[in-house]
Amino acid sequence: MRTICVFTGTRAEYGLLRPVIRALGNESNAIVKLLVTGTHLADSHGATWREMERDDLPAYERIEVLMDSATECGVYTALGLGMIRYGDALRRMAPDLLVLLGDRYEAFAAAAAATVCNIPIAHLYGGELTYGAIDDAFRHAITKMSHLHFASTQAYRTRIVQLGEHPDRVFAVGALGVENIRTLELYSANETARHLNLEAGQPYLLATFHPATRSSKSAHAQLSALLDALDRFPGHAVVMTGANADAGGASINRLLVERAAACPQRYRFAMSLGTHLYLSAAKHACAVVGNSSSAIIEVPTLGVPSVDIGPRQAGRTRADSVISCADDAAQIVEAIRQALSDEFRRTAACSVNPYERPGTTTRIVRELLTQELANLSIKTFYDLRPPLPDPDAGAG
Known part of the structure; x- marks a missing residue:
């Protein structure tokens, strides 16, 4: 039996993770625990935890990190508080694996807490670039703390490997949001x-x-x-x-x-x-x-x-x-x-969407349930070969 904790801190990321949560919940060899936090619990952002209540999903734990102050001070306060409270929650839940999606500071805090607690991390959607937001740095940092990687395109998979992650642990699966469009009756x-x-x-x-x-x-x-x-x-x-x-x-x-x-x-x-x-x-x-x-x-x-x-x-x-x-x-x-x-x-x-691939949820769930956990937390840096030339070689 494998216990998997799924972290969700925003309405958008929950909407993407919902089919994965449901699919895991239908597996006889999986126990799903949800860690619900961030703007889900903020009245100023619609208190979207109520949507999760209506969805009748597995039992979850709510972690308040004071998300009503959308200022720089509010952000780094929520980040620090989140690291403390997420760490306490993960120790109580004791999952075999933590699933994170995206690049926000709440996810970064959860990844850092899981790293200290020695809990392997499965990260969805590393390798992407958003130069105009600080999320870009958080995303790459989460990649380096994670052990399984689900990229939305092959180009992003290549970039994750470029960051030193082993190709055997990096999968190009497409975007869950695109799959939602194909499966929901709008x-x-x-x-x-x-x-x-x-x-x-x-x-x-x-x-x-x-x-x-x-x-x-x-x-x-x-x-x-x-x-x-x-x-x-x-x-x-x-x-x-x-x-x-x-x-x-x-x-x-x-x-x-x-x-x-x-x-x-x-x-x-x-x-x-x-x-x-x-x-x-x-x-x-x-x-x-x-x-x-x-x-x-x-x-x-x-x-x-x-x-x-x-x-x-x-x-x-x-x-x-x-x-x-x-x-x-x-x-x-x-x-x-x-x-x-x-x-x-x-x-x-008639445009082609580069983020679309068949069977996105099925592929993610299969890897979450079949990857060997014993050595998952042991990471080495995967060097690209041949190595980059030394620009200073021969200078004297």
């Missing part, structure tokens, strides 16, 4: 409009904007450029979802709430739509706009144009359906115009 256009409080047939843009934490611009300035651009498309309603708990996220959410209250005829705001409604909203949107990873990873499978704004997702592999632009109002306007054009919509409808 709402019809009319059902989606009703859930979003829109009139049937009303064209709309779906927008999500998170702080670009390595940008020199303030979160307020970043979002203001987007809102100014969206005002140039009065024929489209705008459905906005909330920013995450990074520094500056609270400022963004206040602006979104204010905009929805001031312009209720055009703007809708929800802190969280949940996986089912979000994917349905993306499917029936005229375009998905902002700087969320979902616009790059999942939305191309829906055949819907995406506009990726600013540096936050810079470095990610992207499909032909994704338009990239600077966080400047004029450039955003031009990108949205291109996305709404008939020609580009035809391009998006």
